[in-house]
Amino acid sequence: MDRPSVLNRDRSGVDTRSVVAHAAVQSVKVRVLGCSGGIGGKLRTTSMLVDGDILIDAGTGVGDLTLEQLAKIDHIFVSHSHLDHVTSIPFLVDTVCWMRRSPIVVYGIKEVLDILRAHLFNWKIWPDFTQIPDSDKPFMVYREIRIGEAVELAGRRITPIPANHTVPAVGYLLENGRNALVFSGDTSPNPALWKVVNATANLKYLIIETAFSNKERDIAVASKHLCPDMLAAELEQMRASPEVFITHLKPGEGALTMKEITQAAGRWRPRMLENNQEFLL
Numbered sequence: 106m107d108r109p110s111v112l113n114r115d116r117s118g119v120d121t122r123s124v125v126a127h128a129a130v131q132s133v134k135v136r137v138l139g140c141s142g143g144i145g146g147k148l149r150t151t152s153m154l155v156d157g158d159i160l161i162d163a164g165t166g167v168g169d170l171t172l173e174q175l176a177k178i179d180h181i182f183v184s185h186s187h188l189d190h191v192t193s194i195p196f197l198v199d200t201v202c203w204m205r206r207s208p209i210v211v212y213g214i215k216e217v218l219d220i221l222r223a224h225l226f227n228w229k230i231w232p233d234f235t236q237i238p239d240s241d242k243p244f245m246v247y248r249e250i251r252i253g254e255a256v257e258l259a260g261r262r263i264t265p266i267p268a269n270h271t272v273p274a275v276g277y278l279l280e281n282g283r284n285a286l287v288f289s290g291d292t293s294p295n296p297a298l299w300k301v302v303n304a305t306a307n308l309k310y311l312i313i314e315t316a317f318s319n320k321e322r323d324i325a326v327a328s329k330h331l332c333p334d335m336l337a338a339e340l341e342q343m344r345a346s347p348e349v350f351i352t353h354l355k356p357g358e359g360a361l362t363m364k365e366i367t368q369a370a371g372r373w374r375p376r377m378l379e380n381n382q383e384f385l386l
C-alpha cells in the first residue's frame with residue numbers, strides 16, 4: 106500500500122515518522138488471545154491477533170481459535186524464543202498446512218530465528234516445516250527483521266523495537282497511519298523503549314509487561330522482567346499519554362500486582378490487559 110510518509114531516523118536507530126494525512130487509512134483491529142504469565146483456568150500466555158491474519162507472539166491463547174480462523178493466519182511476529190510466546194507455532198503450522206496455499210511466515214530478529222531453528226523446529230522437538238513438503242514450497246518460512254525497520258503488510262506497519270530480556274528479544278510498534286500501539290515484549294528496564302514511545306506522536310495504546318509483584322523484585326531482576334516499582338520508574342520516562350495496559354502478570358498474583366501498580370504508578374491509570382480485549386487503531 107502506498108502511503109506518503111516522512112521518515113526520520115533518530116539516534117536509537119528507530120524511525121520516527123509523521124505520516125502525512127490521507128484519505129484511506131484502514132482500521133486495524135487487535136484482539137488479545139493471551140496475556141498471562143502462565144496457564145490455568147481461563148489464563149493463556151502471550152498472543153495478539155491483528156485483523157485475523159497476523160499474530161504478534163503465539164502463546165497458548167492461539168489454541169482457542171477455530172480451525173477456520175487458524176487457517177487465515179499468514180504472518181507471525183515473534184518477540185523472543187521463550188516457550189510462552191512461541192508454543193503454538195508448531196501446532197498451528199501442523200494443523201493448517203494442508204488447508205493453505207502459501208507458507209506461514211515467521212518473522213523475528215536473526216538471533217531469535219536461529220534459536221527457533223536450533224531448538225524448536227529441529228526434527229527432535231518438532232519437524233522442520235521449512236523443509237516440508239519440500240524446501241521449494243514449504244509450509245513455513247522464516248523472515249529476518251531488524252530493530253527499527255518496519256514491515257508493511259497491506260496498511261499495517263509493524264516495527265520491531267528494542268527489548269531487554271534474558272534472551273535476544275524485541276517489542277513491537279504497530280501503526281496504520283492514524284494510530285499506534287506499542288507492545289513492550291518481555292523486558293526489564295529499557296531506556297531504548299522510551300525513545301521509541303516518546304517519538305511516536307500518535308501513540309494510542311501502550312501494552313507493557315509487569316511479570317512479578319514487588320516482593321519478587323529479585324526474581325524480576327534475575328529473569329529480566331518488571332515489578333510494579335520498576336514499572337513506575339520506567340513510566341516516569343514517558344512523555345506521551347497513551348492508555349496503558351499491563352500484561353504478563355503471574356497467575357494468582359494479578360490482583361496484588363495491579364494494586365501495587367496503582368500505588369506506584371497510578372497517575373498513568375494502568376489497567377490489567379484482559380483476554381479477548383480488542384483495540385481499534
Ligand SMILES: [Zn+2]
Pocket residue numbers: 185187270291
Ligand atoms: Zn520471556
Ligand SMILES: [Zn+2]
Pocket residue numbers: 151187189190291353
Ligand atoms: Zn514471557
